[in-house]
Amino acid sequence: MLEIKKLNAYYGKSHILWDVDLKAEQNMITALVGRNGMGKTTTLKCIMGLISNKTGEIVFKGEPIEKRPPYEIAKLGVGYVPDDLGIFPTLTVEENILIASYLSKREGVWDLESVYMLFPKLKQLRNSRGGHLSGGEKKMLSIGRALAANPDLILIDEPTEGLAPLIVQTLAESLKRIKEGGITILLTDQNINFVKSVSDFVYIIEEGRIKHRGTVEEIKQSPEIILKYLTV
Numbered sequence: 001m002l003e004i005k006k007l008n009a010y011y012g013k014s015h016i017l018w019d020v021d022l023k024a025e026q027n028m029i030t031a032l033v034g035r036n037g038m039g040k041t042t043t044l045k046c047i048m049g050l051i052s053n054k055t056g057e058i059v060f061k062g063e064p065i066e067k068r069p070p071y072e073i074a075k076l077g078v079g080y081v082p083d084d085l086g087i088f089p090t091l092t093v094e095e096n097i098l099i100a101s102y103l104s105k106r107e108g109v110w111d112l113e114s115v116y117m118l119f120p121k122l123k124q125l126r127n128s129r130g131g132h133l134s135g136g137e138k139k140m141l142s143i144g145r146a147l148a149a150n151p152d153l154i155l156i157d158e159p160t161e162g163l164a165p166l167i168v169q170t171l172a173e174s175l176k177r178i179k180e181g182g183i184t185i186l187l188t189d190q191n192i193n194f195v196k197s198v199s200d201f202v203y204i205i206e207e208g209r210i211k212h213r214g215t216v217e218e219i220k221q222s223p224e225i226i227l228k229y230l231t232v
């Protein structure tokens with residue numbers, strides 16, 4: 001679905017990503033994990049076309065996208081849930097979802113009703129303003145908005161950041177259902193238990209370099225890797 005080859009990225013003179021190679025296979029959940037400041041958000045921004053100062057290849061559904069602008073990448077079928085969520089605070093939950101749905105010209109199973117089926121809480125809150133939601137509700141809305149555009153691949157930056165453990169569990173179940181519905185997921189996170197429960201494949205990034213890659217079973221069998229690169 002997505003393949004990144006030798007990606008290098010820069011902010012001004014700072015060299016942030018170093019030869020990052022990464023794949024997100026179709027119908028799998030791939031996790032890019034690492035501590036704060038290691039380059040997770042930068043990697044997702046590169047995929048989305050939000051960082052132009054970069055070299056390397058990014059291939060999505062067989063097509064090179066590394067030189068395309070963000071709106072074209074979205075149109076090709078990449079959804080993005082940024083860490084600051086990007087919802088409209090003064091619009092209602094329902095308006096937020098409908099706008100995402102209208103703006104995308106892509107067809108698919110995801111619409112207002114299927115988003116409400118996945119996140120019943122959002123249906124209860126349909127008339128509340130985006131800015132009035134709790135942290136967990138905002139995450140659900142932001143994911144719902146991305147789904148309403150019917151992407152083939154969805155990039156989710158730190159889905160569990162700031163969420164209570166119970167909500168993290170619910171979110172893990174929702175992500176598995178999204179995957180079962182046929183959407184490929186690439187997420188970043190620091191919560192290793194969450195990553196173990198949802199992912200199929202894991203990449204560990206440190207200081208802009210991929211240090212380990214493996215199936216979730218391989219990572220689970222290497223507690224020393226988890227201790228070295230992650231906060232537990």
Ligand SMILES: Nc1ncnc2c1ncn2[C@@H]1O[C@H](COP(=O)(O)OP(=O)(O)O)[C@@H](O)[C@H]1O
Nearest residue numbers: 011014016034035036037038039040041042043
């Ligand atoms: N807009 C920016 N300008 C300059 N440096 C940045 C900017 N955004 C992030 N960085 C730096 O790039 C590195 C990687 O950041 P980031 O990709 O946000 O890491 P993560 O998402 O893993 O926490 C960090 O050292 C961070 O300070």
Ligand SMILES: [Mg+2]
Nearest residue numbers: 040041042083
């Ligand atoms: Mg980040």
